Amino acid sequence: DIQMTQSPSSLSASVGDSVTITCRASQGISNSLAWFQQKPGKAPKSLIYAASSLQSGVPSKFSGSGSGTDFTLTISSLQPEDFATYYCQQYNSYPQTFGQGTKLEIK
Amino acid sequence: EVQLVESGGGLVKPGGSLRLSCAASGFTFSNAWMTWVRQAPGKGLEWVGRIKSRTAGGTIDYAAPVKGRFTISRDDSKNTVYLQMDSLKTEDTAVYYCTTMVQGWEWGLGTLVTVSS
Numbered sequence: 001d002i003q004m005t006q007s008p009s010s011l012s013a014s015v016g017d018s019v020t021i022t023c024r025a026s027q028g029i030s031n032s033l034a035w036f037q038q039k040p041g042k043a044p045k046s047l048i049y050a051a052s053s054l055q056s057g058v059p060s061k062f063s064g065s066g067s068g069t070d071f072t073l074t075i076s077s078l079q080p081e082d083f084a085t086y087y088c089q090q091y092n093s094y095p096q097t098f099g100q101g102t103k104l105e106i107k
Numbered sequence: 108e109v110q111l112v113e114s115g116g117g118l119v120k121p122g123g124s125l126r127l128s129c130a131a132s133g134f135t136f137s138n139a140w141m142t143w144v145r146q147a148p149g150k151g152l153e154w155v156g157r158i159k160s161r162t163a164g165g166t167i168d169y170a171a172p173v174k175g176r177f178t179i180s181r182d183d184s185k186n187t188v189y190l191q192m193d194s195l196k197t198e199d200t201a202v203y204y205c206t207t208m209v210q211g212w213e214w215g216l217g218t219l220v221t222v223s224s
Contacts, residue, residue: 034212036152043204044152046212055211087152091208094168096142096154 002026002090006099012107018076021102023088025069032092035064035073038101039084047086048073080106109133109213111205116218119195127190127218129205136186137161140208143179143190145201146217155203158188173199195222 003026013019023033031051036044046055048064051071061076075082083106088099115127129141140163143155156169158179167179178191188205202217 036212043214043216046214049208049211053211089152089212094157095170096157098152098154101151 001095002029002093002097004088004090004097004099006088006102008102009100010103010105012105013078014107015078015080017078018074019078019104021073021086023071023073023099025090028068029090029092031067032090033066033071034089034091036087036089037084038087044087109209111207111213111215113203113205113215113218116203116220118221118223120224121195121197121222123195123222124191124193125195125220127192127203127220129188129215131186131188131207134209137183141181141188142206144204144206146204147198147201155190192220197222
């Protein structure tokens with residue numbers, strides 16, 4: 001199975017900051033990488049697919065990059081509604097696997 | 108608008124069975140590969156399994172923890188995918204989500220399965 005390692009596991013930031021979350025795959029996954037946002041008690045919300053394609057309706061403050069084994073999610077100009085847990089997911093091969101999550105908290 | 112609506116969750120005793128349904132709309136269901144993902148309380152996301160479209164062969168793959176106990180099926184006439192769960196264990200307690208890739212990943216709201224005596 002492909003292991004997905006996210007860093008950091010938790011992150012504190014202030015409103016207005018920009019943050020970057022990284023996701024590393026244990027082997028190459030081309031660009032088959034998605035990013036999700038999840039708030040407590042809610043279903044995951046898709047942000048990015050194919051490593052850098054923005055899901056319809058998602059603001060451009062979210063951006064993704066990377067290919068192969070190393071990927072990043074950048075969130076600019078943080079707003080209160082952005083504080084949540086973020087997950088990466090590889091869908092290049094089965095079983096699909098997720099990162100362990102990054103909890104973004106308000107400083 | 109893509110919609111995925113899961114149903115069928117509830118409380119079941121260890122060793123019991125439950126069947127989840129996911130009703131889909133807003134896209135061509137017969138062409139879609141449908142995936143189940145679960146999330147145990149306070150834990151991360153775990154892929155459960157996937158069924159390909161009939162035109163892609165209808166192949167089904169399962170995660171190791173559920174293989175041999177869970178069965179995914181689909182009814183394209185009803186735009187519905189199912190997750191039959193047998194021999195349930197306490198560690199199967201989770202919210203179960205139905206997902207698919209349309210233009211990007213789409214998720215349902217989930218249904219809670221609690222396995223407890």
